[in-house]
Amino acid sequence: MAERKVGDICGSSASTTSDDHPKDTLDLKPEDGDPESPEAQKDQDLKSVLVTSVLNLEEIDVDLYRGTHHWVPRTQRLFGGQIIGQALVAAAKSVGDNLYAHSLHCYFVRAGDPKVPVLYQVDRIRDGRSFTVRSVRAIQHGQPILICQASFQMLQPSPLQHQFTMPAVPPPEDLLTAEELIRLYLSKPDLAEKYKLGLNKLLAIEVPIEIKPVNPPVFYKVTASEPKNLFWVRARGYIGEGNMKLHCCVAAYVSDFALLGTALLPYPGYRAQFAASLDHAMWFHSTFRSDEWMLYECESPWAGGSRGLVQGRLWRRDGVLAASCSQEGVLRVKPVTRPSKL
Numbered sequence: 001m002a003e004r005k006v007g008d009i010c011g012s013s014a015s016t017t018s019d020d021h022p023k024d025t026l027d028l029k030p031e032d033g034d035p036e037s038p039e040a041q042k043d044q045d046l047k048s049v050l051v052t053s054v055l056n057l058e059e060i061d062v063d064l065y066r067g068t069h070h071w072v073p074r075t076q077r078l079f080g081g082q083i084i085g086q087a088l089v090a091a092a093k094s095v096g097d098n099l100y101a102h103s104l105h106c107y108f109v110r111a112g113d114p115k116v117p118v119l120y121q122v123d124r125i126r127d128g129r130s131f132t133v134r135s136v137r138a139i140q141h142g143q144p145i146l147i148c149q150a151s152f153q154m155l156q157p158s159p160l161q162h163q164f165t166m167p168a169v170p171p172p173e174d175l176l177t178a179e180e181l182i183r184l185y186l187s188k189p190d191l192a193e194k195y196k197l198g199l200n201k202l203l204a205i206e207v208p209i210e211i212k213p214v215n216p217p218v219f220y221k222v223t224a225s226e227p228k229n230l231f232w233v234r235a236r237g238y239i240g241e242g243n244m245k246l247h248c249c250v251a252a253y254v255s256d257f258a259l260l261g262t263a264l265l266p267y268p269g270y271r272a273q274f275a276a277s278l279d280h281a282m283w284f285h286s287t288f289r290s291d292e293w294m295l296y297e298c299e300s301p302w303a304g305g306s307r308g309l310v311q312g313r314l315w316r317r318d319g320v321l322a323a324s325c326s327q328e329g330v331l332r333v334k335p336v337t338r339p340s341k342l
């Protein structure tokens with residue numbers, strides 16, 4: 001029996017044997033855990049959204065699925081992470097349990113329309129001995145909005161194992177969630193009325209992700225900083241051990257949240273007039289739980305030509321590198337005009 005080891009590629013959390021007969025479905029239903037257990041008591045409201053709704057596609061025909069939306073950014077174009085996560089779900093449906101998602105590469109070629117569902121057409125490119133590749137087109141109004149290739153690998157341990165060291169940061173228990181920070185700012189008696197509306201709008205957004213910034217921004221106090229950002233992140237609600245492919249799909253959803261904004265941190269004098277992800281690549285390194293706190297380390301090594309390159313590393317609390325991602329986005333900005341003091 002090939003026991004799984006920490007540091008292996010993203011796969012089932014249970015031990016696997018080479019003679020496992022692979023199923024050809026991706027079981028997205030939350031674990032049948034004890035509904036009374038402390039874990040299962042977690043935020044029940046959003047469990048059904050992320051696991052049994054956003055990432056639970058309707059099968060229309062062989063290799064053809066339909067996805068719906070839960071949360072849409074203020075830009076009113078579909079959230080890139082949703083399309084990536086749903087595309088990976090579709091790709092994984094025809095891949096057996098003995099294969100594990102290890103990478104995906106995609107391009108966002110058109111804005112997603114929140115008024116209509118998304119169809120996912122899967123092409124079974126190759127089923128190799130160790131690697132299996134799927135190509136997915138996310139389609140709306142008869143046109144692709146995303147093209148994605150995903151690769152899955154057999155469990156193949158190796159003596160070659162290394163990783164960077166996880167940044168030393170306070171644990172999530174010592175930090176406030178984004179919502180708690182917003183409520184803290186809203187409680188300040190001297191907060192100008194014009195800021196209250198914006199903060200309340202932020203508070204009203206039902207993002208199925210919990211975030212705890214390591215270096216909380218001082219809202220509306222604009223200072224330039226290095227293009228680096230750290231925050232603890234996890235999917236809202238209880239997912240449980242479940243199928244590692246599911247956690248990879250949730251991590252794909254999470255990975256696109258607040259990533260591109262890293263490239264804007266050195267330029268407080270500008271605001272985004274048009275910002276959108278152009279591509280997104282992701283590599284899964286080890287088993288992890290996307291419904292447990294993970295440290296998201298984001299940095300932007302380069303920006304220019306109305307584009308920004310951003311990279312992210314998702315760390316497990318025990319310091320194991322769970323996943324890495326890279327993304328380029330179009331960034332068209334204009335100067336922030338501030339009321340003159342005169």
Ligand SMILES: CC(C)(COP(=O)(O)OP(=O)(O)OC[C@H]1O[C@@H](n2cnc3c(N)ncnc32)[C@H](O)[C@@H]1OP(=O)(O)O)[C@@H](O)C(=O)NCCC(=O)NCCSC(=O)CC(=O)O
Nearest residue numbers: 073075077078079080108109110111112274276277330332
């Ligand atoms: C990136 C693209 C717009 C490129 O398409 P095109 O090359 O045809 O479009 P374009 O770049 O010329 O124009 C796009 C918009 O920018 C404007 N525009 C063009 N040139 C400009 C310039 N020099 N200065 C200012 N604005 C300019 C256009 O008027 C248009 O606005 P207008 O459109 O008003 O006419 C498209 O490929 C696309 O939409 N891809 C999908 C991106 C996406 O949805 N990513 C995932 C979600 S984004 C995400 O998740 C982040 C989020 O939203 O939270």
